[in-house]
Amino acid sequence: MNSSGTVSWPAETEPHERLWLAFPTGGYTLGETDADAHEARRMWADVAAAAADFEPVTVVVDPSQVEVASTYLRDDIETVVAPLDDAWMRDMGPTWVRADSGGLNAVDWVFNGWGAPAWATWGKDSLIAQTVAATAGTPVMTSLLVNEGGAIHGDGQGTVLVTETVQLDKGRNPYATKARVEAELARTLGARKVIWLPRGLTRDYEEFGTRGHVDMVATIPSPGTLLLHAQPDSRHPDHLVMRELKEFLEEQTDASGRRFEIVELPAPSVLTDDEGPVDYNYVNHVVVNGGVIACAFGDAEADDRAAGILADAYPGRRVVSLDARPLFARGGGIHCITQQQPATR
Template structure:
């Protein structure tokens, strides 16, 4: 049976958490300024999250001692072999029912359309993690990354055509097939199909860089106001789609805009800087910031999020070490909702 048939659904990210999972960096070639800077960045973010909720750092056996030294004593170290460090995309998606029982979904993972090899260990992480915690799982028969979807917990899902309809993921599936699967596995009924994610995003337009639900009926969107920037057309198009959408509960969406930071490049490549890659935790928001000429934008993003989440503490963390590898705080974390494991 599918999760929906058994009463399971994907809860919203802002709901109460049991813990956060992360994966220790190990693929050296993806880090522009070296993997040591990346590891320090991961450790700093893990420490920030651990002030709000438990953190489990998944490590390769060879890196266990190093991770223990760089991370806080509060951070649990768990050995599961992996190829890369983006657990949002290769980790499990947790689902629950109205009785609070937890289960997990093990999606197929192909390294964002086979961009990095090997990825066979990454494709096993979700299954091994669920087995370790004794969480019953569903093995989904198609490729999906957690960063490509976002839900409001009330039947509506956000995604992009650029990613989910990309032929490097599920070339045998059409849009209606993907919607059918997402309905069966996540219990979502309405789909907001944005066209594209941010310019140059190597994930092929993950939605968690461009838009997310802040609460039911409320979407936060990163926007560009410079008509000469390629993100202008992308974000204005997405804004128009959101303005005309009615969600699963019949609500017209409230849209809150956050302006993108100034463009930044490394080795001629534009980095995908996004404030939308923030991560809600129990009582807090972990916000990636970029400093330098982006400082006033950083502070404005913090101010907007403080208004959206008045009951949470917004903590700014340095997002630069993480974005050099292609993602940010949301990409390197995966939440386990509070619930009962049977």
């Protein structure tokens, strides 16, 4: 599959202009009690603050949350006021790509709340990519593909990871085929090789899941290397899921024809919560200028081991780990609530 060569999707490790988030607004993210709301706001604010130690951060804030957001967000964090349904910027925000001229375009995917589930609202969030792009001063490249930023991952050299149960989901793209999706990813991202993971983590197929986001499973810290979630405990259903995904990925090649060097990130020891098998993973981190904001889960041994693996995978970057359990209780991780804006050349 060949792209037109008009755009390329920068790797997340390339220099950033800034990092974008959205402040929690309502619904299940804020929860039912004041304590729940405080936990959510504190979590999002902590991620913003950790990232702001490395690069500029902008947070989109719903008009109803401006006053409360000012009590949580650090003074050096910029804000933009716009209506929001939720707070998952990776999925509703734009995906920036670089044009041949060196300037940026912002890809605006169709967002329908992760496949139009009955519990979700997305009318406001579906407009956020346009708002963010306009604020950033970048032209918009419109796509008719229902897609989310957490459902794609690239190496900056034309390799793109996706999941069959997301882009081909009948709630998202009922008439899609792999060929049509690949053609659109070539047009919008400059994809030269699309690797279709057969599925995602078990928890992601529950009521509030995304049905297989790749950013809970794998990430590419450098071309040719793959960081892969691993569940070493055979009592967890993802033990088998990840074994099969590893076997699948061992047979794949990237856009340059290389087989991946696979580095496993073992899960923490906890297996379940009140809802069933957890999807705790260390893959869902965000790379920032000079650093990595990583997930931790209150398991000192596993958290330290993961931080060490990430430090080796991203040489020269400082790893900062935050307890991400409040995020995962709400359906995602640190990568899910952030979106990087690449620096212009």
